[in-house]
Each structure stands twice: as C-alpha cells, then as structure tokens.
Amino acid sequence: MRMISLLYPLLLIAPLAFAHGIAGIISSTSDLSTLNSIINEYPEILSALASANGTFFAPSNDALDAFISAVGGPTAVTPDAIQDLIDYHLSPLTHAAEALSTAGGALVSTRLLDEAYANLEGVANVVFASAYGSTGQDTALGALKVYSGVGESATVTRPDLEFEGGLVHVIDRVLNFPRNCTKTAEVASLSTLFEAIEKTNLTEVVDTTAKFTCFAPTNEAFAAAGIDLSALSNDQIVDALKYHSIVGDVGYSTAFEDGKEYQTLLGVPVTVHKRDGQLFINDVAVQQGNVIMSNGVAHVLSGVLTPPAGVTTASGASGTETSTAPGASGTGTAGASTAGSGAIPLRAQGFSSSDIVAALLTLYFMFA
Ligand SMILES: *[C@@H]1O[C@H](CO)[C@@H](O)[C@H](O)[C@H]1NC(C)=O
Ligand SMILES: *[C@@H]1O[C@H](CO)[C@@H](O)[C@H](O)[C@H]1NC(C)=O
Numbered sequence: 001m002r003m004i005s006l007l008y009p010l011l012l013i014a015p016l017a018f019a020h021g022i023a024g025i026i027s028s029t030s031d032l033s034t035l036n037s038i039i040n041e042y043p044e045i046l047s048a049l050a051s052a053n054g055t056f057f058a059p060s061n062d063a064l065d066a067f068i069s070a071v072g073g074p075t076a077v078t079p080d081a082i083q084d085l086i087d088y089h090l091s092p093l094t095h096a097a098e099a100l101s102t103a104g105g106a107l108v109s110t111r112l113l114d115e116a117y118a119n120l121e122g123v124a125n126v127v128f129a130s131a132y133g134s135t136g137q138d139t140a141l142g143a144l145k146v147y148s149g150v151g152e153s154a155t156v157t158r159p160d161l162e163f164e165g166g167l168v169h170v171i172d173r174v175l176n177f178p179r180n181c182t183k184t185a186e187v188a189s190l191s192t193l194f195e196a197i198e199k200t201n202l203t204e205v206v207d208t209t210a211k212f213t214c215f216a217p218t219n220e221a222f223a224a225a226g227i228d229l230s231a232l233s234n235d236q237i238v239d240a241l242k243y244h245s246i247v248g249d250v251g252y253s254t255a256f257e258d259g260k261e262y263q264t265l266l267g268v269p270v271t272v273h274k275r276d277g278q279l280f281i282n283d284v285a286v287q288q289g290n291v292i293m294s295n296g297v298a299h300v301l302s303g304v305l306t307p308p309a310g311v312t313t314a315s316g317a318s319g320t321e322t323s324t325a326p327g328a329s330g331t332g333t334a335g336a337s338t339a340g341s342g343a344i345p346l347r348a349q350g351f352s353s354s355d356i357v358a359a360l361l362t363l364y365f366m367f368a
C-alpha cells in the first residue's frame with residue numbers, strides 16, 4: 001500500500017489534465033486517491049476508464065487499503081487482477097442510486113467476462129444492488145448496498161457522481177469476485193454443505209454446471225434438523241442436495257416470484273414466498289440472499305428443505321426424476337415430478353451445453 005501511496009503525488013501531475021469520464025471523477029475525488037494512483041500505473045485501464053460509459057462502483061481509499069492488505073500487499077495485485085477488478089466494478093448501463101434503491105433490489109450486469117470468475121456460458125457476472133437487504137425484501141428502506149461474491153457487502157457512501165457518460169458511486173468495500181459453488185461454501189463457512197458435496201463426489205457437477213442456483217443451509221440449520229451426514233447413505237445425501245438445487249435460468253431473488261413453484265433437480269418443486277420482509281423457500285427463510293457465484297447464485301438458508309413425504313428417488317431402482325429449469329418467467333411445473341418409466345426427461349430449457357447435461361445426467365442419475 002505504502003508503495004502505491006508514495007507514488008501518488010508524482011503521478012497526479014501528468015494525468016490530471018487529461019482525465020475524462022470515470023477517470024476524471026476518480027482523479028478529482030479525494031476519497032478515491034488510492035484508486036487514482038493505481039489506475040494511473042496502467043495506461044490502458046486509465047484510458048478505458050476515461051472513455052467508458054455506464055456505472056462505476058468506485059472503492060474508497062479505506063476499501064482499497066483493506067483489500068490490498070487482505071490479498072497480501074500491493075505486489076500481490078497483478079495487472080490482470082486489477083483489470084478484472086475494474087471490470088467487475090463497471091456496469092455498461094447507467095444506474096442511478098435511486099433506481100437501484102427500489103423495493104426488491106436490482107441486478108446489475110458488469111463487464112467482467114473473465115473465465116475464472118464469469119458466469120458460465122459467457123454471461124457477464126452480475127452484482128445485486130439493494131437498499132432492502134440481501135434478498136431485497138426488507139420492509140424498510142436502508143442503505144444502498146452492493147452484494148457480490150461471498151463475503152461482506154459494500155455500502156454506497158457517495159452516490160451519483162456524474163460524468164458525461166454515466167455515474168460513479170463510491171463504495172466502502174471492494175466487491176468480491178464470484179467463486180464457484182464449493183469455494184463459496186468453503187469461504188462462507190458452510191462446512192456441512194461442503195462436506196455433503198465432497199462426500200458424494202459432486203464437486204465438479206456443482207462447480208461446472210452453468211446457471212446453478214444453490215440453496216445452502218447453514219451448519220446450524222443442518223444441526224437443528226438433526227442431520228448427521230455420517231448416518232446417511234450417499235443416495236440420501238444426493239437426494240437432499242438435488243432438492244436444494246435448481247438448474248436453468250439463475251434464481252436471483254429478482255427472478256423469483258411470490259407464490260410460484262420452481263423445479264429442483266430432485267424433480268419436486270419448491271415454492272417461493274416473499275412475505276413478512278423475507279424471502280422463503282418453502283417455509284424456510286433465506287438468511288443471506290444473492291451470494292453471486294461464478295456459475296450462478298447461492299441463497300443461504302436458515303433451515304434445511306425437506307421434500308414432501310413419500311418422495312424417494314435415489315433409494316430404489318424405480319426412482320425417476322424429472323427436472324425442469326425455472327423459466328425466466330418463473331413458472332415451475334408442479335406436475336412434472338411424475339414417477340414412472342425409466343426414462344429421464346431432463347429437458348430443461350436452461351441447458352444448452354450437451355457436455356454439461358451429459359456430465360450432470362451421469363453423475364446425478366448413477367445413484368438413482
Ligand atoms: C460513450 O458515449 C458517447 C456518447 O454518448 C460515445 O460517443 C462514446 O463512444 C461512448 N463510449 C464508449 C466506450 O462506448
Ligand atoms: C472451484 O474454485 C476453486 C478456487 O477458485 C478451484 O481451486 C477449484 O478447482 C474450482 N472447482 C472446479 C471443479 O473447477
């Protein structure tokens with residue numbers, strides 16, 4: 001940090017006269033001087049920020065100091081990482097703070113397409129902005145926050161700094177890159193879930209399936225439900241994991257509609273409710289919503305989802321599942337879980353990569 005800060009007075013002289021757009025706002029805002037010194041070391045980034053339009057979430061000096069020391073000092077921040085970081089903080093569209101502060105919150109697409117982080121299938125990563133908490137369902141308007149990958153949210157401390165092509169919002173934390181499902185579970189201390197995924201060898205499936213929505217019970221939720229993984233067969237754990245998984249269009253809270261059903265990989269739908277200032281999956285409240293993952297989204301649950309009585313798929317040869325992705329319209333098909341023939345009509349409209357479908361089918365159904 002020191003190194004970068006010391007360079008700042010020298011660097012300030014030249015670029016100031018030429019700084020336009022986002023770069024101009026950054027160079028003229030005292031709370032963004034650390035960011036200014038960093039981007040001035042990278043001419044390409046600087047010129048991109050001078051001409052880009054849209055919305056930039058600009059980490060404050062304190063935010064960048066904390067980030068740089070957390071990753072191990074300035075030398076640990078590579079040019080590629082800085083480029084990715086800038087891209088994840090930059091939306092091509094203009095989003096005023098007021099528009100982001102509407103009830104329910106808003107998804108904001110970013111410029112981050114890097115494969116290491118980007119949502120699979122080439123979709124740019126998103127952030128979720130909300131002044132109504134992580135699920136967008138709080139009853140009272142609060143501070144405008146930006147929810148990203150696993151970790152703390154960032155709060156908008158200075159909204160709406162205008163430049164010709166858009167807006168800059170100063171934020172008090174660096175946005176967290178989206179991680180894959182298992183990494184998210186690990187970093188979020190969801191160790192029971194992590195263990196369940198590892199034990200059933202589903203790591204690769206949950207990490208490499210695109211458009212994956214994961215309902216992630218906390219360790220406390222598993223314990224409160226009396227679930228002891230060592231007492232369960234792998235088939236039982238796989239079934240439980242399937243009931244906590246949706247594949248198709250990503251189930252951000254904004255995509256879920258109150259009262260609608262969404263088909264899980266178990267072939268049995270869950271019902272989403274938005275009421276009492278909370279987001280519910282069946283009757284389980286979401287504790288932390290919209291944890292953006294590189295292949296979808298996780299919603300941390302305060303309880304474990306229990307399929308309706310009588311649903312057993314993995315335990316017998318007769319087990320048959322139907323899995324349908326939730327359409328963008330959010331219409332889960334309640335009647336889709338027809339038990340019957342050995343055929344597996346996994347014809348989710350969300351699948352477009354046959355490799356992923358094949359991998360998923362093989363892994364999920366070799367237990368069936
Ligand atoms: C930003 O918008 C201006 C006009 O509104 C346009 O001339 C310019 O090319 C845009 N910049 C980028 C990088 O798209
Ligand atoms: C998930 O992410 C972690 C850390 O980023 C990485 O080490 C791991 O290989 C990834 N898992 C898969 C299956 O790609």
Ligand SMILES: *[C@@H]1O[C@H](CO)[C@@H](O)[C@H](O)[C@H]1NC(C)=O
Pocket residue numbers: 201204205
């Ligand atoms: C675990 O899954 C991977 C693919 O995801 C597969 O290659 C491997 O053979 C599996 N291991 C076991 C023990 O089933």
